[in-house]
Amino acid sequence: MGVVIVGAGEAGVRAAFALREAGYQGAVTLLSEEPDLPYERPPLSKSPDALRPIAPEEAYRAAGIRLRLGIWVTHVDIGRKRAETSDGPLAYDHLLLATGAEARRLPGFPEAVHLRRRADAGALFARIVPGARLTVLGAGFIGMELAAVARGLGAQVTVLEVGPRILCRAVPAELAALLHARHAGEGVRIVTDAAAAPLPGALRLASGEVIAHDLLVAGVGSVPRTDLAERIGLEIDNGIVVDAGHQTSAPGIFAAGDCCALRQEAGVLRLESWRIARDQGEAAARAMLGLSAVGSVPYFWSDQYDLCLQVVGLPGGAPLASRVLPGGGRMLFEADAEGRLTRAAALGRDNELARDIKLAERLIAAGIAPVAEALADPGISLKSLLGAGTAVAKAT
Amino acid sequence: MTADASHRKPDMPWIEACTTQDIDEEDLIRFDHDARTFAIYQGPDGTFFCTDGLCTHEDVHLSDGLVMGYVIECPKHNGQFDYRTGEAKRSPACRNLQTYNVRLEGERVLVEIP
Numbered sequence: 001m002g003v004v005i006v007g008a009g010e011a012g013v014r015a016a017f018a019l020r021e022a023g024y025q026g027a028v029t030l031l032s033e034e035p036d037l038p039y040e041r042p043p044l045s046k047s048p049d050a051l052r053p054i055a056p057e058e059a060y061r062a063a064g065i066r067l068r069l070g071i072w073v074t075h076v077d078i079g080r081k082r083a084e085t086s087d088g089p090l091a092y093d094h095l096l097l098a099t100g101a102e103a104r105r106l107p108g109f110p111e112a113v114h115l116r117r118r119a120d121a122g123a124l125f126a127r128i129v130p131g132a133r134l135t136v137l138g139a140g141f142i143g144m145e146l147a148a149v150a151r152g153l154g155a156q157v158t159v160l161e162v163g164p165r166i167l168c169r170a171v172p173a174e175l176a177a178l179l180h181a182r183h184a185g186e187g188v189r190i191v192t193d194a195a196a197a198p199l200p201g202a203l204r205l206a207s208g209e210v211i212a213h214d215l216l217v218a219g220v221g222s223v224p225r226t227d228l229a230e231r232i233g234l235e236i237d238n239g240i241v242v243d244a245g246h247q248t249s250a251p252g253i254f255a256a257g258d259c260c261a262l263r264q265e266a267g268v269l270r271l272e273s274w275r276i277a278r279d280q281g282e283a284a285a286r287a288m289l290g291l292s293a294v295g296s297v298p299y300f301w302s303d304q305y306d307l308c309l310q311v312v313g314l315p316g317g318a319p320l321a322s323r324v325l326p327g328g329g330r331m332l333f334e335a336d337a338e339g340r341l342t343r344a345a346a347l348g349r350d351n352e353l354a355r356d357i358k359l360a361e362r363l364i365a366a367g368i369a370p371v372a373e374a375l376a377d378p379g380i381s382l383k384s385l386l387g388a389g390t391a392v393a394k395a396t
Numbered sequence: 397m398t399a400d401a402s403h404r405k406p407d408m409p410w411i412e413a414c415t416t417q418d419i420d421e422e423d424l425i426r427f428d429h430d431a432r433t434f435a436i437y438q439g440p441d442g443t444f445f446c447t448d449g450l451c452t453h454e455d456v457h458l459s460d461g462l463v464m465g466y467v468i469e470c471p472k473h474n475g476q477f478d479y480r481t482g483e484a485k486r487s488p489a490c491r492n493l494q495t496y497n498v499r500l501e502g503e504r505v506l507v508e509i510p
Contacts, residue, residue: 358462
């Protein structure tokens with residue numbers, strides 16, 4: 001008995017350690033269908049050779065976490081609280097589904113490869129050599145990070161995007177335009193509003209132009225891995241539906257990370273990012289033990305060339321202010337109808353924006369409504385608004 | 397940690413890193429010395445501290461991070477350390493930071509670097 005965790009990405013691994021940190025004494029079994037020691041995924045699209053374990057092997061032993069690699073779950077008997085695995089049955093008190101997401105497949109492009117796992121990255125980077133012609137379908141994070149790395153490796157890169165601009169979904173237009181210009185300056189060809197038809201070793205655009213490639217990569221989003229959850233009858237809606245405590249529709253079964261969708265008043269919200277997966281893993285672990293979660297604000301980052309993009313909060317607010325960072329970077333703020341900060345997004349060199357993003361996260365978490373002029377004034381420290389702004393928030 | 401000068405060993409030189417004016421309260425700066433890199437902090441009470449400059453999770457310099465109280469948060473992945481003791485306080489940081497003794501001579505901030 002004890003806790004069985006299905007999936008050893010960030011959410012699953014974090015949950016296992018968080019159980020111990022919270023004092024859980026029972027058995028913790030962490031199952032991974034992949035053969036590798038659980039590894040960090042963000043570097044896969046940022047660096048051709050980095051493989052970083054989430055934790056060293058000794059850390060699992062020291063924490064009493066039973067890590068089982070190359071094992072997957074085929075079925076769960078909810079009534080008897082038993083998971084059937086590829087290596088026999090496992091009884092559980094609590095089950096956590098942390099099955100992640102997989103790359104969305106683009107129908108009709110049989111040559112397209114995807115990037116999600118270590119093996120994908122290895123196969124892909126082996127083909128990105130000087131002079132290689134790389135075409136990327138989709139100007140999202142995977143596509144744009146890969147474009148930057150491939151340019152650094154001397155490949156010729158074309159990015160095709162069906163939408164009107166790069167990073168359409170999660171990045172404010174002003175910052176996306178700055179990134180677009182940087183990619184163009186580095187020699188990446190970006191075609192937006194692009195409709196492409198596959199040919200052998202090439203794509204034909206609507207204009208008739210044919211773009212030949214040696215490697216075609218599709219970075220067109222991800223789909224949650226819900227097959228097991230569907231098979232055992234859990235509620236699914238763009239992910240395994242969970243409540244604020246990461247409880248699924250079946251008692252004793254929790255879900256966290258890319259595979260889950262949080263039930264909100266206005267539907268469900270599925271969030272994908274490294275830190276959100278970790279925070280959700282921790283929240284699910286604590287919920288199993290009847291403990292409250294430590295509050296967190298959604299956050300993600302992206303590295304392209306020497307530029308770093310960081311976004312904290314959720315979209316939906318209205319533009320409030322724009323700030324120039326000391327190193328020349330830009331930071332944009334959005335607020336809700338009451339003036340409370342809802343999102344901050346920044347683009348700058350290396351880590352110049354990290355401190356201000358962390359302070360923005362605290363302003364958002366505290367529900368502070370800062371004065372727009374103060375946010376826009378680089379001479380005013382955001383730290384000073386943490387105290388001062390509270391009064392504003394109380395006054396509204 | 398501040399250290400009494402009488403405890404110093406002859407082979408542990410005190411290096412002048414900066415002046416007290418160079419670091420705001422509850423803030424830090426980067427200090428490079430002899431191919432090594434450090435972070436020097438002023439706590440909210442005006443006390444100075446020194447740690448290794450790079451986060452123990454990944455080679456990211458802490459000088460771009462945020463100091464709140466006696467905690468430094470790594471600019472990249474939100475690992476946290478108590479910079480007085482070097483203790484890793486929040487995952488993904490799990491290894492402690494090395495700390496170094498600091499003492500003041502007037503406005504000069506001296507760090508004991510072995």
